Amino acid sequence: MKVTIICSDSIHPVYPYLEQWIKQNIKSHDISIYSSITDIEKGGDILFLISCTEIVKKPIRDMFRYTLVLHASDLPEGRGWSPHIWDVINGKDTLILSLLNAEDGVDTGDIWQKRYISLDGSELYEEINHKVFEAELELMSWACENIDDSKAKKQDTQSSTADYHRKRTPEDSRLSLDNSIEEQFNLLRVCDPKRFPAYIIRNGQRYNIKLEKVNDE
Numbered sequence: 001m002k003v004t005i006i007c008s009d010s011i012h013p014v015y016p017y018l019e020q021w022i023k024q025n026i027k028s029h030d031i032s033i034y035s036s037i038t039d040i041e042k043g044g045d046i047l048f049l050i051s052c053t054e055i056v057k058k059p060i061r062d063m064f065r066y067t068l069v070l071h072a073s074d075l076p077e078g079r080g081w082s083p084h085i086w087d088v089i090n091g092k093d094t095l096i097l098s099l100l101n102a103e104d105g106v107d108t109g110d111i112w113q114k115r116y117i118s119l120d121g122s123e124l125y126e127e128i129n130h131k132v133f134e135a136e137l138e139l140m141s142w143a144c145e146n147i148d149d150s151k152a153k154k155q156d157t158q159s160s161t162a163d164y165h166r167k168r169t170p171e172d173s174r175l176s177l178d179n180s181i182e183e184q185f186n187l188l189r190v191c192d193p194k195r196f197p198a199y200i201i202r203n204g205q206r207y208n209i210k211l212e213k214v215n216d217e
Helices: 015-025 083-089 125-149 185-190
Strands: 002-006 030-034 044-049 064-071 094-101 111-118 198-202 205-209
Touching (some): 015 125, 044 125, 064 125, 083 125, 094 125, 111 125
Antiparallel strands (some): 064 094, 094 111
8 A cells, every 4th residue: 555644743752653653564555754745745545644733635635545534532522632631631541542534624534443542540641642652553554454345434423522622732731839739640641741841830930840650669
């Protein structure tokens, strides 16, 4: 198969996982990866949109037999931005990853597959990412091997569970001085320590906070 991947940010933590997947599959498929749809010169079989911030319109999608999105929610619930981050903050211990068709309406396409990701409540940012990204690679491989023999299912567009998450901002990593660590533990877990670290502001001074596991010997 001729496979194209769009990942908008080369420093996104998923990027090394995509590079790993390409290395493992390059002998079986013709694979290219770009940071923008403007870099696409030719169509192909599958266009994967992984952490892609661009809206990919129909003329681009029509260059490929399938244009697929990986979205970490139980669609139609949790459309929009960073759904698994919001889920962890809200206390969920199971994340759901959906493989769906890209459409003009964000996260509204037919669904091919879902994967369930269990959390025990102790995982920190990188560990959560690892579980989500490994599931993404699994679904990418599934698509390359099975999509021609499978059928996607339509989303329940009338479902009362359909909702949209807003885009998170650095301010969403701010902790409250008035709330306990226990109350804010899930927020601490999902803050990207490099790009969007947790922080507090006290007497006008900002302090970044890093949560790190320590294994007792």
